[in-house]
Amino acid sequence: xxxxxxxxxxxxGKVGLITLNRPKALNALSSALFHEVxxxxxxxxxxxxxxxxxxxxxxKAFAAGADIKEMKDNVAIECYKNNFLGHWTDIxxxxxxxxxxxxxxxxxxxxxxxxxxxxxxxxxxxxFGQPEIKLGIIPGAGGTQRLVKAVGKSKAMEIxxxxxxxxxxxxxxxxxxxxxxxxxxxxxxxxxxTAEKIAKMSQPMTQMVKECINQSFELSLTSGLLFERRxxxxxxxxxxxxxxxxxxxxxxKPTFENK
Ligand code: CO8
Numbered sequence: 001x002x003x004x005x006x007x008x009x010x011x012x013g014k015v016g017l018i019t020l021n022r023p024k025a026l027n028a029l030s031s032a033l034f035h036e037v038x039x040x041x042x043x044x045x046x047x048x049x050x051x052x053x054x055x056x057x058x059x060k061a062f063a064a065g066a067d068i069k070e071m072k073d074n075v076a077i078e079c080y081k082n083n084f085l086g087h088w089t090d091i092x093x094x095x096x097x098x099x100x101x102x103x104x105x106x107x108x109x110x111x112x113x114x115x116x117x118x119x120x121x122x123x124x125x126x127x128f129g130q131p132e133i134k135l136g137i138i139p140g141a142g143g144t145q146r147l148v149k150a151v152g153k154s155k156a157m158e159i160x161x162x163x164x165x166x167x168x169x170x171x172x173x174x175x176x177x178x179x180x181x182x183x184x185x186x187x188x189x190x191x192x193x194t195a196e197k198i199a200k201m202s203q204p205m206t207q208m209v210k211e212c213i214n215q216s217f218e219l220s221l222t223s224g225l226l227f228e229r230r231x232x233x234x235x236x237x238x239x240x241x242x243x244x245x246x247x248x249x250x251x252x253k254p255t256f257e258n259k
Pocket of ligand 1: 024025026028029064065066067068069070084085086088105107108109110131132135139140141
């Protein structure tokens with residue numbers, strides 16, 4: 001659906017699936033592509049029938065970065081005035097959990113896009129890196145921020161400063177950047193399976209979990225724990241809490257109604 005030029009957006013049961021689809025440019029993230037991703041994401045976010053979202057690319061490339069051809073003649077003051085690529089972070093405003101299924105290259109903005117998702121699964125041939133320094137720029141969408149939190153300072157420095165130290169899927173798993181490595185041809189199905197599991201839960205609750213975990217990057221421990229406890233308390237005002245706990249006691253499966 002959606003009539004998109006650079007992506008394919010579809011649903012698989014309760015899962016929204018977005019496939020980046022610019023094969024000739026290894027899914028380089030042009031401005032047009034990113035606007036389409038955002039549009040599809042916010043449509044899924046508003047769709048009650050969708051409980052989780054998966055973003056993937058092709059087997060060769062998740063995304064080989066921002067579109068170098070598009071930005072090569074950029075001028076600083078215009079970037080500033082137009083907030084160049086500011087819309088990239090819109091994805092972090094999506095409330096529903098987003099899973100990245102990364103096959104092949106996730107470089108530069110591609111790696112940053114994956115890191116803006118909530119869970120990353122990698123195909124066994126995946127490659128993560130931040131080669132911006134080799135282009136005479138620095139990462140601009142989290143490569144120097146989210147990557148540190150995922151893999152630690154020394155590794156993040158090595159990756160961003162050399163531009164040529166990339167992480168294999170296995171290394172990314174060992175460092176905690178990704179949570180699972182799957183044979184490339186099974187990756188999308190496997191990711192959708194996890195997304196389906198999440199989508200079956202109470203949507204307000206999965207959104208609260210996402211909100212709380214993301215707050216852990218912003219808040220002190222005391223404030224984070226308070227934030228968590230208050231949302232935890234509010235859960236007792238929902239139908240789904242009554243249903244979930246009654247179902248446990250009655251030894252049956254719960255049916256969550258997202259209310
Ligand atoms: N932008 C535009 N076109 C690209 C990109 C890209 N990032 N990556 C690949 N392509 C194009 C190539 O130009 C080529 O096109 P053509 O056939 O017309 O020449 C086609 O895709 C196929 O690429 P290759 O022939 O190079 O394929 P290889 O298999 O030989 O190599 C690589 C694959 C190693 C992935 C190689 O293409 C490569 O190094 N790509 C560039 C990777 C890179 O530097 N990425 C970082 C880009 S900068 C960035 O992401 C900054 C993000 C800032 C975000 C700021 C937000 C606020």
